[in-house]
Amino acid sequence: MSHFRNDIHVVMPFFNEDEVIESVLLDLEKYPYNIILVDDGSTRNIDKIISNFRLCYIKHKINLGQGAALSTGIKYALQKGAKYIVTFDADGQHRAEDIERLYEALGDNDVVFGSRFLNLSSNIPFARKIVLKTGCFIGYLVSGYYLTDSNNGLRLFTSQMAKNIQFTEARMAHAVELLWILKRHKAKIKEIPVKIIYNKYSLSKGQSILNSIVILKDIVLKKIFGV
Amino acid sequence: MTMIQVLLIVAILSLALLYYFKEKRAIAESVTFFLLIIAGIYIVLFPQSTSVVAQFLGVGRGTDLVFYCSFVVFVFFFIKLYIKIEKLESKLTEFIQKDALNKAVDKLDDEKSINNISDD
Numbered sequence: 001m002s003h004f005r006n007d008i009h010v011v012m013p014f015f016n017e018d019e020v021i022e023s024v025l026l027d028l029e030k031y032p033y034n035i036i037l038v039d040d041g042s043t044r045n046i047d048k049i050i051s052n053f054r055l056c057y058i059k060h061k062i063n064l065g066q067g068a069a070l071s072t073g074i075k076y077a078l079q080k081g082a083k084y085i086v087t088f089d090a091d092g093q094h095r096a097e098d099i100e101r102l103y104e105a106l107g108d109n110d111v112v113f114g115s116r117f118l119n120l121s122s123n124i125p126f127a128r129k130i131v132l133k134t135g136c137f138i139g140y141l142v143s144g145y146y147l148t149d150s151n152n153g154l155r156l157f158t159s160q161m162a163k164n165i166q167f168t169e170a171r172m173a174h175a176v177e178l179l180w181i182l183k184r185h186k187a188k189i190k191e192i193p194v195k196i197i198y199n200k201y202s203l204s205k206g207q208s209i210l211n212s213i214v215i216l217k218d219i220v221l222k223k224i225f226g227v
Numbered sequence: 228m229t230m231i232q233v234l235l236i237v238a239i240l241s242l243a244l245l246y247y248f249k250e251k252r253a254i255a256e257s258v259t260f261f262l263l264i265i266a267g268i269y270i271v272l273f274p275q276s277t278s279v280v281a282q283f284l285g286v287g288r289g290t291d292l293v294f295y296c297s298f299v300v301f302v303f304f305f306i307k308l309y310i311k312i313e314k315l316e317s318k319l320t321e322f323i324q325k326d327a328l329n330k331a332v333d334k335l336d337d338e339k340s341i342n343n344i345s346d347d
Contacts, residue, residue, distance in 0.1 A: 034335050038327075056333040060323050072324045076331060168317070 007083035009034045010099065011073030012090045013066045016042045018049060020092040025053045027096040033086070036076055040069040056080075066153075067167035067174030074162050085162045089153040098194040102156035110161040110187040113147055114154035119193030135175065138216050143179035147191055151175045154194055161187055173215040180219075229285030235295060242303050263300070 010033045014021065028035055035055035039046070041063035050057060058072060070087055077085045084106075086099050094114075102112045116124060117132075124132075132151050139150040157165070164185045167174045182189060270277055270293065277289025286292045 054334050054337065056331055056335050058327050058331045060327045062323055064320050064323055068320050068324060072327055075324075076328060079328075080335070 006034065006081065008032075008086065008099075008103065009036055009077035009080065009082040009084070010086045010088050011036045011038065011070060011077055012088050013038050013040055013069030013073065014042065014046075014090040015040045015063065015066075015069075016044060017090045017092075018042075018044055018046055021046060021090055022049050024090055024092050024094075025050070025055070028088075029053060031096055031099065033096075033099065034077075034080070034082070036073045037090070038069040038073040038076075040064060040066070065174075067177070070174065071165065071167045074157075074165055078159055078163060082162075083159050085157045085159060087153055087155045087157075092199065093196050094154045095195055095197065098154060099156070101192060101194070102154070105190055105192045106156060106158070107190075108188065109190045110158050110185075111182060111189045112156045113149070113189060113191045114152050114194030115147065115149035115191045116152060116194065116196040117148040118191060119195055124196075124198070135215075138219075139176050139179045142176055142219060143183040145179050145183060145189060147179070147189075149191070150179065152194070152196070161185065173218050176215060176219060231281075231284040231286045231292065231295065234284060235299060238296075238299055242299075 010028065012024075012035065014037055017024075025035070035053070037050065037055050037057050039057065039059040041060045056076065058076060060069065060072065073087075074085055084103065086102065088094050088096075088099070098114060102114060105112050117129075132149065136147055136150045140146040161182070165178065165181055167177055274289065277292055279289075281287065281289045281292040284292065286295070
């Protein structure tokens with residue numbers, strides 16, 4: 001770990017997460033990864049907070065959604081010659097140490113997904129579990145891949161597979177669309193346990209079960225009208 | 228099968244076909260648009276004419292006929308609008324993303340980074 005790894009880029013979509021972003025960056029900077037912070041139209045300026053960190057800052061002038069932010073970050077990482085691309089949440093739910101575990105689990109797979117449900121020590125609110133499992137089921141219907149935690153933002157891709165990722169779902173349905181894309185490209189995937197840290201901040205966000213149904217409707221309409 | 232059923236099915240299939248022949252579509256749509264205007268004015272001036280046509284097609288009342296036809300027309304225009312909005316959103320997203328990438332502030336290649344953890 002003595003030199004910065006020019007092959008691993010960590011893409012972090014960010015939206016008004018100013019309260020926690022500094023601690024997230026402090027966690028990440030212990031490791032030699034390249035950080036690409038994609039600011040998705042935040043209303044508050046974070047120049048001061050990020051000035052002390054070695055990273056790349058990209059800003060969408062208006063909010064487009066996490067799917068679009070990931071697309072932008074991945075595109076930039078590929079331009080920079082990344083060999084491995086990690087997606088990582090900016091809200092403090094992920095641990096930087098899990099990135100190395102994703103990398104070690106890669107082998108000849110194309111994608112490694114982190115799952116909070118393979119690791120029983122994460123304390124998950126029951127209502128949240130139901131919502132997430134519904135998302136997993138919808139992902140399975142769409143792709144045939146059954147992930148135990150399809151909505152987990154902590155993932156590692158080889159750049160060859162990442163090249164195929166262009167989300168048309170800019171908003172939260174990208175998790176399901178990702179599985180659809182991976183299936184089309186016959187990706188070899190693997191899941192490993194990671195720890196998700198629930199704190200007061202991150203619990204105040206999150207999706208309701210109704211959103212999963214809206215997402216399913218969006219996907220269906222998209223497939224019919226091909227937009 | 229009544230005439231109205233045949234007519235409506237033919238209309239719906241034609242709309243579906245037109246969707247795929249993009250070049251001809253604009254012409255067909257413009258012609259349809261003007262025909263609808265003329266038909267609309269005619270029906271307002273001579274509302275009884277709808278009953279005549281309705282009887283011919285096997286529909287109960289003239290108003291029912293107008294309703295069926297309007298419904299098909301409305302659905303068609305709604306779908307057009309929906310697709311147009313999706314395309315617009317797509318263009319907007321692409322534009323914002325391109326602009327963001329062009330203006331990226333990249334400190335990754337800086338030699339003098341504050342938190343350089345090199346061990347030499």
